């Protein structure tokens with residue numbers, strides 16, 4: 030007798046007639062990622078979001094992910110590496126903004142307030158007037174504190190001083206009033222599963238069209254000539270310049286000797302060594318640190334972070350003994 034062959038792969042011939050009927054209709058015009066029908070569908074959704082929120086100068090960017098994905102996308106894509114970000118935080122998701130900005134190694138001005146405490150607008154204005162930051166980020170609806178932050182008021186300050194303004198609207202978009210154009214919001218981090226009660230793994234940001242253009246972000250997978258080369262060149266230049274600075278600092282370190290009979294001079298020399306070591310550590314922990322290999326450090330006799338920490342501790346103990 031011939032052996033019975035059982036296929037374990039689900040396929041149309043295993044399915045009921047009713048299901049097969051649907052697949053036939055579906056098969057005639059499937060909407061697949063590379064097919065011609067997906068882009069118009071996404072375009073319609075994006076236009077719909079813009080129309081519903083009444084923000085013609087913003088573009089809706091759709092992504093698979095959660096609200097946190099939208100937070101990371103805005104911080105990671107809408108800031109130049111050296112732009113100083115003021116985070117006004119007074120709840121769990123403000124803390125997350127700081128965490129993400131720190132991970133991105135964005136220069137940070139941290140306005141950390143007790144949970145639920147409304148920010149003092151005069152303080153924000155003073156920081157803006159003193160040009161202490163280039164961009165500001167704040168949560169609108171504080172989910173962990175059940176409070177609303179003064180998004181329009183902070184927006185007015187950001188606009189007055191020409192600062193970028195990012196709003197975490199994950200829990201407030203499509204729920205609370207949000208006049209993105211009127212309030213000068215450069216980008217809002219959104220979610221589809223909160224206000225829209227939609228699919229939990231689909232999220233969006235709304236970003237000012239001008240900002241997208243300024244950041245070289247194209248919405249249509251169009252290649253921007255020279256953009257990737259420029260990014261790579263800036264990165265390489267940053268690493269090269271960090272390496273040059275490190276070599277110079279190590280030379281400087283070699284020139285500072287802690288000796289002689291003058292106690293004040295010894296103390297001064299220790300201070301100089303400490304400051305140089307801290308500068309080296311700053312570069313290693315900085316944006317370009319990860320592009321510098323342990324091998325290169327070794328070859329150029331540049332101490333790594335652990336060595337620096339030990340040396341700093343040694344200087345401290347020596348200084349105490351010398352008193």
Ligand SMILES: Cc1ncc(COP(=O)(O)O)c(C=O)c1O
Pocket residue numbers: 095096097098100122168169170171172197198199200220
């Ligand atoms: C204000 C706010 N921001 C960000 C998030 C993070 O969103 P998700 O949990 O979808 O990543 C939440 C989630 O509740 C939120 O309320």
